[in-house]
Ligand code: OGA
């Protein structure tokens with residue numbers, strides 16, 4: 001197995017392993033170690049059946065709980081991310097977020113497997129939350145450390161939400177719900193349960209307020225922190241190829257799907273691995 005870090009020191013590409021086969025404990029351990037260190041792993045050229053994607057996912061833990069998207073028939077833990085050539089709805093995941101950060105225990109990993117990739121566009125951007133934390137000014141760092149953020153799925157997934165509003169123009173099976181109005185408290189600075197490193201952990205979609213601050217003041221701070229976290233130097237732009245698999249760490253990374261491929265179809269399959277309560 002060969003692990004090649006991406007040039008900007010965030011993310012890595014792994015070759016020399018066949019993910020369609022059963023993996024040895026040692027191989028899984030090495031992948032896990034690389035994932036913790038590099039945060040976004042990509043494995044080019046891995047044609048997989050859904051059952052193989054499922055088996056690979058389970059090497060890293062239990063499945064996560066994936067709300068608001070109808071899973072694939074016969075595969076209750078796999079969702080399809082699809083955008084048709086003629087579709088004009090915004091791409092799924094095209095605002096910066098950490099997956100399901102509104103849950104009490106959001107997923108540790110998301111695994112995404114590319115089935116059909118457009119000839120241009122459709123990249124995924126990733127932002128390194130450790131670097132964002134490390135680069136905060138001493139003053140902002142001190143201010144953030146004791147703060148609690150409020151997360152909610154309401155912006156995209158309530159009945160009035162912007163994804164729900166994609167309506168008949170969206171080919172993905174989104175299920176908006178009143179449960180999206182619920183809120184969840186999480187620390188603004190999260191300590192990664194495995195690396196013990198601190199990551200800035202607010203995102204512009206699901207973080208809807210800061211405890212103890214008024215709506216305006218909270219929103220201003222969220223905007224300031226996201227503006228900082230999403231600076232160019234913290235970002236890795238991932239270019240897909242067909243049959244490429246990526247696996248990222250939602251506990252220290254946020255991500256954002258890019259458009260720019262109107263007229264072409266894009267299809268991905270996705271699973272998540274259950275995580276812990278952020279602290
Ligand atoms: C996701 C997601 C991004 C993409 O699967 O969680 O945000 O580029 N996808 O499809």
Ligand code: MN
Pocket residue numbers: 093097098099255
């Ligand atoms: Mn996502």
